[in-house]
Amino acid sequence: MIWLTWRQLRPTLITAAVLLGVAAVYFVITGEHIRHTYSSDLSTCRSNCAQVLDNFAGSYQNLRALIQLVVHAVPALIGIFWGAPLIAAEFERGTHRMAWNQSVTPTRWLAFKLAGGALASAVAAGVLSLLFTWWAGPQDKIDASPFDWNVFGTRDITPVGYALFAFALGALLGLLTRRGVLTAMALTVAVYVGVQVVVATQIRPHIMPTQTMSVSVDAQLLSHPVDTTITGSASGPTVTFKVKAPAGSWKLSQTPVVDGSGAKLPMSAVQNCIEGPVQSQSDLANCLAPYNPHVGVRYDPASDFWPLQWYETGIYVALAGVLAGLCFWRIRGHRD
Missing domain, CATH: 1.20.1050 (Glutathione S-transferase Yfyf (Class Pi); Chain A, domain 2)
Structure with missing residues (x-):
């Protein structure tokens, strides 16, 4: 056989x-x-x-x-x-x-x-x-x-x-x-x-089992354009923070930007900062700082x-x- x-x-x-x-x-x-x-x-x-x-x-x-x-x-x-x-x-x-x-x-x-x-x-x-x-x-x-x-x-x-x-x-x-x-x-x-x-x-x-981390949307984060983007749309300015997971890991999901209380950051706050005297991403971070904005990231480590x-x-x-x-x-x- x-x-x-x-x-x-x-x-x-x-x-x-x-x-x-x-x-x-x-x-x-x-x-x-x-x-x-x-x-x-x-x-x-x-x-x-x-x-x-x-x-x-x-x-x-x-x-x-x-x-x-x-x-x-x-x-x-x-x-x-x-x-x-x-x-x-x-x-x-x-x-x-x-x-x-x-x-x-x-x-x-x-x-x-x-x-x-x-x-x-x-x-x-x-x-x-x-x-x-x-x-x-x-x-x-x-x-x-x-x-x-x-x-x-x-x-x-x-x-x-x-x-x-x-x-x-x-x-x-x-x-x-x-x-x-x-x-x-x-x-x-x-x-x-x-x-x-x-x-x-x-x-x-x-x-x-996945891991999570909270990333603050601060001047250090916004100083790296590869990690964040600011775009415009027909309905007005839109800010999207593309936060990276740790090196070599697998990013599975990301939460919207939330304030210190855990509520979604109001778009009005972002619009006021963008329409105000903001000359750089660092200025944007300083303007948003009172809201303590941060993003939650879920990932699998390397x-x-x-x-x-x-x-x-x-x-x-x-x-x-x-x-x-x-x-x-x-x-x-x-x-x-």
Whole structure:
């Protein structure tokens, strides 16, 4: 049975190995160049290091974004082209009967197919993620938060969990649709994307206990334009304070500006200050000081990154296990 499973998966596995080999060569060659450039820029810059590093990151920004899309897509492609046809194609061709009529039980047949495909899926996604995480490391240090959705899901170990889930999902949908390979492929894409959105937006922010902090809207805060903005609108002046969470953390939400009593800062107070003799953001802070304005920020600290990686990967691996269990439960009902 192991030999038969290998023969069936061999073309796909060889193709995947070749593609991973090409990717590895590309990542190693270009990654070494990127790291050399990064080290050189750091060693030669003087007072303008921030601008030099921004230029360095910007030169690779589009390429990194493109590769991120590819890494995002790989688990879905595994579910579509490895998982969905795994069983559905066998039923379409009727080749499952050959194994079942040779003293191989459907459960054993399914176990070997799922184990082989799951191992290949985990290795492919893991190797690609490892290569890309190393390649993008110098750029990520400059302009990427590890909690950004397009970073968190394409680095380190989460792609392995995504790949296992997508593979098991495709296998189950292929088993349910039986001879409908294309239907299973389409359903795999729809369900996988839906689960990804739900987990990223509704589950991930609540996995770890969050922390809160109160940030005073004072002259020190307003002296950093990157942290705050003052905009205008058709209905009049509007002040928006974009307060940053601690470095490396994941900002989840921010309260409106409130006064010392905890009530929302009245817009009339802001308008009076803006329309008055305010020449700078520092003047604005001094004008608002009697109200004791401050903003509440809820965030996950930087130390939560790896626990979140493990928890989310565990969620997807558990889901993959449940889907595999449903495959075994469903296969017992097939007799042809």
